[in-house]
Amino acid sequence: MTTPRDLLIVSLDVPGTRPVEQGDLSLALAGAELVDLLAAEHAALDDDRVVPGPRPATGDRLLDEAAAALVRERPYEKVEDWLWRRGRGLAAAYVVVLREEGQLTGRRHRLLSLGAGRPVPVDSSARRAAADRWAFHEPVLVALAAAVGIEPGHAGEVAVPDDEAVVTVLAAVNDAVTELEAVRQRRRIEDAAFDNVWRAP
Numbered sequence: 741m742t743t744p745r746d747l748l749i750v751s752l753d754v755p756g757t758r759p760v761e762q763g764d765l766s767l768a769l770a771g772a773e774l775v776d777l778l779a780a781e782h783a784a785l786d787d788d789r790v791v792p793g794p795r796p797a798t799g800d801r802l803l804d805e806a807a808a809a810l811v812r813e814r815p816y817e818k819v820e821d822w823l824w825r826r827g828r829g830l831a832a833a834y835v836v837v838l839r840e841e842g843q844l845t846g847r848r849h850r851l852l853s854l855g856a857g858r859p860v861p862v863d864s865s866a867r868r869a870a871a872d873r874w875a876f877h878e879p880v881l882v883a884l885a886a887a888v889g890i891e892p893g894h895a896g897e898v899a900v901p902d903d904e905a906v907v908t909v910l911a912a913v914n915d916a917v918t919e920l921e922a923v924r925q926r927r928r929i930e931d932a933a934f935d936n937v938w939r940a941p
Contacts, residue, residue, distance in 0.1 A: 742800050744772035744868040745843075747884050748834050749861045752844075754816050754874065754891040761924075764888040764917045769834060770827035771913035772821065772884055773806040778905050782807045785905040788912070802837055819912040827916075835859055841865070845864040881908045887917050 747768060751760050766802055774790065777783040780798060784791045792810035809826055813875045816909040819823075844859040861867045873881050874892070879899045882892050887910075901907055 741869050742772070742798075742803055743880060743884070744769045744802065744834060745800075745835040745838070745866065746881055747772050747865055748838065749843075750874050750881065750885050751888060751890060752859055752861055752889050753871065754885070756888070758889040759842045760888050760890070761920075763827075763920050766827040766830040766832075767823050768884045768887050768913055768919065769830045770806075770823045771887075771909050772880075773826065774822060774909050775884075775906055776803060777810075777882055778815055778903075778909070779806055783810060785817070785819070786906055788819050788908060790819060790822050791816055802834060804876060819909055820916060822872050822910060823916045832870050852854070874932070880906060880910070883914060887913050 744878070751765055774783065777793075778785070778796050779856075782793045782795065784793060790808075790810060792812045795804075795807050798807065806826060810822075835844060838861075839859070840935075841906075843862060843864060845862050846858055846860045861870075877892050877899075877916070879901045883901075899911070
């Protein structure tokens with residue numbers, strides 16, 4: 741299993757402090773893909789720019805797509821720009837693939853809505869591996885989950901990854917999710933103001 745697959749399973753299995761937003765999860769999944777590409781040396785960071793590496797098959801369809809999507813022309817792409825571009829609709833894409841593979845069950849409905857339409861991970865080795873990684877508070881998985889509102893249920897601090905490039909990616913994910921929430925807040929305020937105009941006598 742890959743970090744993004746583990747993150748998706750955790751997002752469905754572990755209660756969060758707030759509902760997981762599809763946009764937030766998509767950004768975090770793009771960050772998780774980049775972390776895995778860095779670990780496999782299919783990419784590297786030069787400051788905050790993603791430098792593509794070789795593209796041998798990773799054995800994972802979506803991770804192969806991520807590697808193929810890396811910008812291969814200088815000055816290369818900033819991590820933040822990668823998150824927004826690759827993240828567009830990525831949560832839905834992962835749900836589709838995991839459904840096709842039999843990793844998720846549940847009626848096809850709005851991605852992470854509550855109730856009967858919510859995808860449910862099946863009892864599988866993949867689910868158990870994700871649960872083990874979560875139980876051991878693996879720093880990258882915990883950090884990505886925290887970005888979308890899922891905190892580990894234990895006391896004490898989670899270790900910070902000792903890889904500077906990974907820390908850069910995790911920080912960019914947090915910044916992007918914060919920016920997306922600010923956009924949502926502005927829209928809510930604008931919608932409320934518009935409603936008040938129409939309700940005014």
